[in-house]
Amino acid sequence: xxxxxxxxxxxxxxxxxxxxxxxxxxxxxxxxxxxxxxxxxxxxxxxxxxxxxxxxxxxxxxxxxxxxxxxxxxxxxxxxxxxxxxxxxxxxxxxxxxxxxxxxxxxxxxxxxxxxxxxxxxxxxxxxxxxxxxxxxxxxxxxxxxxxxxxxxxxxxxxxxxxxxxxxxxxxxxxxxxxxxxxxxxxxxxxxxxxxxxxxxxxxxxxxxxxxxxxxxxxxxxxxxxxxxxxxxxxxxxxxxxxxxxxxxxxxxxxxxxxxxxxxxxxxxxxxxxxxxxxxxxxxxxx
Ligand code: C2E
Ligand code: MG
Ligand code: MG
Ligand code: MG
Numbered sequence: 001x002x003x004x005x006x007x008x009x010x011x012x013x014x015x016x017x018x019x020x021x022x023x024x025x026x027x028x029x030x031x032x033x034x035x036x037x038x039x040x041x042x043x044x045x046x047x048x049x050x051x052x053x054x055x056x057x058x059x060x061x062x063x064x065x066x067x068x069x070x071x072x073x074x075x076x077x078x079x080x081x082x083x084x085x086x087x088x089x090x091x092x093x094x095x096x097x098x099x100x101x102x103x104x105x106x107x108x109x110x111x112x113x114x115x116x117x118x119x120x121x122x123x124x125x126x127x128x129x130x131x132x133x134x135x136x137x138x139x140x141x142x143x144x145x146x147x148x149x150x151x152x153x154x155x156x157x158x159x160x161x162x163x164x165x166x167x168x169x170x171x172x173x174x175x176x177x178x179x180x181x182x183x184x185x186x187x188x189x190x191x192x193x194x195x196x197x198x199x200x201x202x203x204x205x206x207x208x209x210x211x212x213x214x215x216x217x218x219x220x221x222x223x224x225x226x227x228x229x230x231x232x233x234x235x236x237x238x239x240x241x242x243x244x245x246x247x248x249x250x251x252x253x254x255x256x257x258x259x260x261x262x263x264x265x266x267x268x269x270x271x272x273x274x275x276x277x278x279x280x281x282x283x284x285x286x287x
Pocket of ligand 2: 117149178
């Protein structure tokens, strides 16, 4: 042997890291171009009230369509945007897209909610609150129309998270913990923040009815969230058995392919047109 096996493995690893770093750099560059060229759009996944099946809101999910036609999902580009500092610009774009898509709609349907995802760096300053204020001022939508989703990871920097959360909630914007159960936050830590919703991560919902110990964890999460006065949104509900379990355990809201996949705002508003009670009232009143 010319070189020891350990060295070969080390070189292979270094090469892999180098290639990955180059790929990340090229995606980071492409992201900056994409912002200029307006290659981003939002899909909206309905949030369903489990007891009635009614669509009470929708989560805005970012998509990137490259000039080549290739569609890139957020799991690939959001982490890179976070590492390279492009994320605050992307979040700004998301807020403007929500304003353009849903601004008028939210005025017509005051009972409907749009949920949007923020990253840890968005919480480092209160500029994010100004952006949301502007969205509300320019559309006439109400703060109660908006839900802001923060992952447990974003909440780890407690100082800045607390400041932004209290500014949002003072205005009446609601706050959800996203992907709950995948991070490190204990429920007692969450209790020290003012929150409105807990979104139970899909990995727990998947286990319902299949992996017994994990289903018991789900029941625990539900009981504790209840005790803390948090409403719950179950993520990634794909089967009727999962929905039945959630209803039986008192979970109020859900998202998932069982109800609807992420759809364009056009499709969302067409599906809702005339079916929401607020709108029906307005029509009956001849408005
Ligand atoms: P998330 O916020 O937890 O969003 C839920 C993800 O689960 C979405 O993936 C959605 O399409 C997917 N999903 C929903 N129902 C089902 C189901 O029944 N089965 C399965 N298998 N999947 C389901 P998506 O759109 O690819 O987003 C992935 C993640 O990217 C999001 O997770 C969120 O953390 C992040 N993300 C998306 N848009 C934004 C954004 O505008 N800003 C930030 N900071 N993050 C975003
Ligand atoms: Mg989310
Ligand atoms: Mg989530
Ligand atoms: Mg999730």
